[in-house]
Every structure is written in structure tokens, then in C-alpha cells.
Amino acid sequence: MRVKSANLQHDRLSQSKSMVLIDAAEVTKPISRHRRNHSQHYVTDNLINKSFLVNQNKEGILNKTKISEKGKKLRKSWMTTYVVLSEERLEFYKDAKELTANLKSGTKSEYIDLCGAQIEWTNEKSSRKNVFQITTESGNEFLLQSDADVTVQEWFCAIRNTIDSLGTVKPFSRLSVQKSASTEILHQGLELKEKKSEQRKSLVFKLNYSASDSSDRNKVKTRLKKFIIRRPSLKTLQEKGLIKDQVFGCHLETLCKRENATVPHFVRMCIEAVEKRGLDADGLYRVSGNLSTIQKLRFVVNQEEKLNLDDSQWEDIHVVTGALKMFFRELPDPLFPHSFFEQFVEAIKIPESNRQLKTLRALVILLPPCNRDTMKALFEHLRKIVFNTSTNLMSTQSLGIVFGPTLLGSESDSGNMAVCMVYQNQIVELMISEFDAIFC
Template identity: 65%
Template sequence: MSGIITSLEHLVEERKEGYLNKAKIADGGKKMRKNWSNAWIILSGQKLEFHKESKQQALSNLKTGNKPEWVDLRGASIEWTKEKSSRKNVFQITTVSGNEFLFQSDIDLIVLDWFHAIRKVIEKVPKELSFTSKNLELRIRKSSSTELLNFGNESKEEKPENRKSLLFKLNYSASDSSCDRKRVKSRLKKFISRRPSLKTLQEKGLIKDQVFGCHLHILCERERTTVPQFVRKCIEAVEKRGLDADGIYRVSGNLATIQKLRFIVNQEEKLNLDDSQWEDIHVVTGALKMFFRELPEPLFPYCFFEQFLEAIKNQDYDTRIEAIRCLIWKLPQSNHDTLKILFAHLKKIVAKASVNLMSTQSLGIVFGPTLLRSEKESGNMAIHMIYQNQIAELILMEYDKIFSSRED
């Protein structure tokens, strides 16, 4: 107990306040429906509080007895995540009790500042603090009974016969659970040994080759092309009925409809984007962006990331263009050709910027981090994002020079 108090005394209290978008996606390990909301968040010590109102309103509510929702950061984990949400700049906190929260902000510096502040607290708080005096009261519950046993300071001395009865029940329950585990393990082994191979399932048509999440060169080899058919179809649909759409590629489509389109693309060979269910062009653009985000390796391969960053840092503009041009011509054929057709399409978007309000800079912000990213996230994420945007902008502005043939 004295060790716990000593650890608490040495804990450096961190305090930070501000607005973030928040969504709770799991409660005690049970998954929940994601529902984003804007919250005033207070980081205080090893605790993260959530308020619906601003600082002053939150303080007045506390005075009237309203208790805010809060998270205990002791033993928690924090990480960046792209799989849990289509939004950018999302990080996840998972508590020892199995609660999971997503936090997000469109402003890079704000979300980075929050991420590092919370991670600093988690790293400083000893994980053993989760075993505080409240947890010293051991409670043993059995799902089939309402019987509750307390081993706290206030619990009464139990009779010897009751103890024997309880020990028998616990031992019986443990041995019964052990037998269940052995049976399950045995059945799993039999199932795994008898399961058909991936090739057999594919031959029978039970498992189809995926489009989303597939390596670009594998997908292109399978389709016998250098640009995926899905990319071509999306571009054709946008150029047919979306060039004038306000905020094209910036405005998000309905996520559920995008996921439905993703499922159909992965399961069926034929896709008609002129179908009425894909009437919202933002669903098509959302699916195309998702395709590029889910590539196991981005359109600009990881091994080229640092080289492109060094190229864009050149002070001389012509040298910068030539450096980017040389790197693009070194890309694998499928990456080069897909990049070429994509940016030719984006040039058409920029040509109608007066109508769709999507400038070169706007498209750079949308596509820079999607097409070019580091294999390992680092503290330089905000700086990298600036360069990623600039690279996409430069390719758009100097498309003809960059994609001209090697001989030119």
C-alpha cells in the first residue's frame, strides 16, 4: 500500500484542455456502434474527462453535481489507427477494463499535441497503480448464481462449513472449465487439420480474389493490365457526371454505401457505377480514396518515401521538378501507370475549379497523405504531411513535364 502511495506522489500531473471529436467503440470489450461527437476534453493527472460543454459550462455543471464521463489512463494503451475510421488523424485509447475510444481532429498540430500529451501520461503512470485499495476487495462472482463473496475489510468472518462449500464449488468450476478448454482445443485441431487449402476454396468459388487490400502489382497481373479496372471505372464515372460537383474528392460520401460498394467490388466481377444506388458521386470518389488507402503498400512505395521528401526540399524549382520526374520514372510499371492516369484525371478536376471549388492545393491535401506515406509513423507526421501535399501539388502543376517520356 505504501508503494502505491509513493508512486502516486511521484506522478507528474499533466493538464490539458480543448475540443476533440470523440467516439466510444467498445464498452468492457463489447463492441459498440460508432457515434462521433464533439467534446470538451480535460486531461488531468492520470484521468481523461469528457464534457459536452466548454470549460466554463463544464465547471458550472460540476458544481451542480453533474459528473462527467471519464477514462482512467492507468495501464491504458494509445495508438494511431486508420482502420477504425475513414477520417484522418484518428488515434485510439484502450483501457484495462476493455473500453475503447477514438479521438480525432482535422487540425494536424492539435491532434499531434493531444496524442503526445496522453502518451506521456500513460508512460509515466505505473501500470501496477491499477491495483489500488479499491481493488483489494476481492469479489468472486459466478454467472449461474447471485452469490457474491467479499474479502474486504468490512466483510464478516465466514463459517468453516461455508468456506468448504465455496472451495468445492470453485474447484469444481475450475476443473469443469479446464475440461471444456481441452474439448474445444481438440475440436479446433481436428478442424484445422481437415480444412481445405486456399487454392481449393478459390477453385470452388467459395473465396474470391479481393480488389481492396490487394497488392497493386498482384491485382494488375491478375487483370492483365497496368492500371486496376476499378480505378479506371471510378475515374470514368467521375469525369462523366462529377467534374462540376462541389467539393469533389473533399466531400465524404455515405460510409455505409461506400462499404457496400467495396463489398460488391470484392465479390463480383461486373460493376455498373451508373446504377442508381451509386447516384451520389461522392460515394464513388470515397470508394476510390478507400482503395488507395487500403493498398498494403501505397502508390508511392515505402522505399521511395524519403527520396521523394528529399526531392521536394530542393530550393531550385527546376531541380525539384527534375528530381521528382526521375523518381516517378523509377517506380514499378503498375505504380507509374496508375499514378499517371490518376493525376491526368485530377488535372481535369482542377480545370473546373471555378465550379467545383477544388484547387491544386485542395487536391494536394486530399491525395498527398493517401498516396505517399511513411512505413513507420513518427513524431514528424505533421511536417511530413506538408511535404506530401507539396509533392502532390507539384505533380499536378507540372504534369506534362513530369510524365513526359525519358527521351524528352
């Protein structure tokens, strides 16, 4: 006879349920009767089953190109590659033979880490059809493509499912999967408790340190204040020779006063060197010299070392002319002072030639002596360059273009820059061509 029991209905239900199970792993897996065991292993069992169902390997041929690496755009270079989709990445091989060889030798291949990646269809980044883009968490961008519509759809869905299953955190390792949920929660609580205790200790240490060290800090502040009050002034240091004024970037009047002259010594040296060995040089003042050599010359001049422009290291005449242009360009107040700029512009606008020259001559006379004498020496030098225009190919117009923005300009940037540059060039051209009428 068959004995009825209280568990009979439950047994029949479990038997009927087992007959419709699809997953063989779930059929053979024993049913846990204990509630605690069931709660501990529920999360990890679901993770194992999810990874088993979603992360199935897929292989095939696709066209691939890399268009960006960490935000930097790359040139597209399509290539046919054998692609393998694994649990958490997309691997690339030349063909199936290379895949087999790499598996035997353990060689690593190029791959895309799909953890935290994004996938989307794109038609704007390539003229090919069926193109989709994968953007990795590190900012690398790849395009994948296939002419077969069904093939590329299958690949897109498989990769998207893998990315969705991974999320933004990499899957658990075998060791971490074996841990129960309650153990992980316990470890997290202990770690959080340790961090809080460490923060309390550091806070207490800071409070004790600040309280005990406040008197020492006040003493240091007092000493620093006394030192700053007692420190010598800039004028005192200059008088003792500890700080020397430089030549480049110094006010013209200050430099001339220091040298007890109305034309800076460096300007005279450059003019003499050019007239001695460079008047016939092609593109004089227009061609740029070696910048590093010009900076080296500038350093020598600023350090007040003995300068000999006939030395072999300064044999390129364009280095000398480049240094002279740099000197005028770095003047805090240009050779044509800011306060005189508008007056010179109004003078160049005068249509009558005689009145124009008289106005310019009167303005030159009103300039400070160092500006006037330096200007006279420079324009007399530029006139000699124009006399040799057949060899150096530097006309009055060419010199006006070179020296216009260097020698004069407005203190404010208001107004039309192009119109302002035209006036600058015209003033320099007229000062060169009418040198005798203006300066003599």
C-alpha cells in the first residue's frame, strides 16, 4: 500500500517542476532545505547562471578600425580581422590560425575591454554601411563593420548583451563568487569601521598639533615680519651692485642715464656691425636669425659681459639684426613714445607735403633727448640700407613693414589694427625717405 504523508504534495510539485527545467546545471543541483543556506547562495548562484547564459563565445570576421585613443583622434585604417567575443572582452586576430597559435603559445592579442564600454550605431563617421562604434571606459574608440546585414546585427546584439551583463564593474573572480553574501557584508562593515577610526585619530592628532604648535607659529610670523621690515630696498641693492639693471626691457631713458649717453651702447654696436659687414646681405632685417643664438646674445648683453660682435659665434648678420629688433620691441615705452603716437598719426594724415614734414620735424624736436638721438641714429642707418637696395633687396617700403609695429604703437588696443599698421608703416617710410628734412 502507498502511505500518504504531509510531504507528498510537495514532492509531486518538485517532480513536475524538474521535468520542465532547461538548464542541466539546475536539474542536478540539490535543493537546499535550509533558509540560511538559501539566502547566502542566492546572489552568487544567479551570477553564475547569468554569466553562463549571456557570456557565450562568438567568433567571426569583421572589418575594424581605431579612430581615437584616449581622446586623441586617429586616422582611419580599415582592416579585416578575426574577432572573438569572450566573457569580458573582444579579441582581434589576423585569422583563425593565429588564434590557435596564440592559444598554444599563450601570446596575448589585441583586445577591447568591454567593462564600462558603450556601443552604438553610427553612420556619420564612415561612408560604409552597417557600422557600429565601441567606446571603452579609457576613451578609446573603435569602428566595426560588415557588409552582411544579419552578421553585423548578431554581433551588435551579442556585444551589447555582454556589455550590459558586465556593467561598470568587472565580473567576480571564482574566489569572490564562492564567498557568501553575509561574509562580504561583514567585511564591508569592518572596513568602514576601520576608516572611521583612522579619521578620528587623524583629526585628534591635528587638533593636538595645532594647539601645541600655535605659539611656535606666532614666533615664526614675528621673525618673518622683522626680516621683511629690515630687508634692504631695491635702490640699496642696486647701489651695492648686487642687482643690476638689464639692457633688454629697460626704459630707454634709464638705460641712457646709466650709460651716460643719449644712444644706448648696444644700439651703436649693432649698427656699426651691420654697416661694417652686412649692408649687402639679402633680406637684411627681414630675414630672421637663429632664435637660440639671439637669446644667447641677449643673455651676454644683460649680464654686462664683454661683447664682441666680430666674434665667430655672431658671424651671422641676421643674428645681430634680430637682436637689435628685439631690443626695440621689448622697450616698455617704444622709441616713438605712446604719448606721441596720436600726434604722429595726425601728422602723417596731412595732405600737404611741406606742412607734413614741418609737423614731423616739430614732433621730433619735442621728444626726450634719448628718444630723439636714438631715432636719428637708427633712421640714418636704415637710409644707408636703402642705398644698397640693389644687393640687399630691402626698399623703404620693406623697412617700413618691418620696423613700423616695432618702433611705435598705441598704448591701448582700441581702433582698427589694420588701419593702425598702415599709419605705422607710412611714418617709418617717411622718416627714412625724408631723413634730411626731419632730422637735419
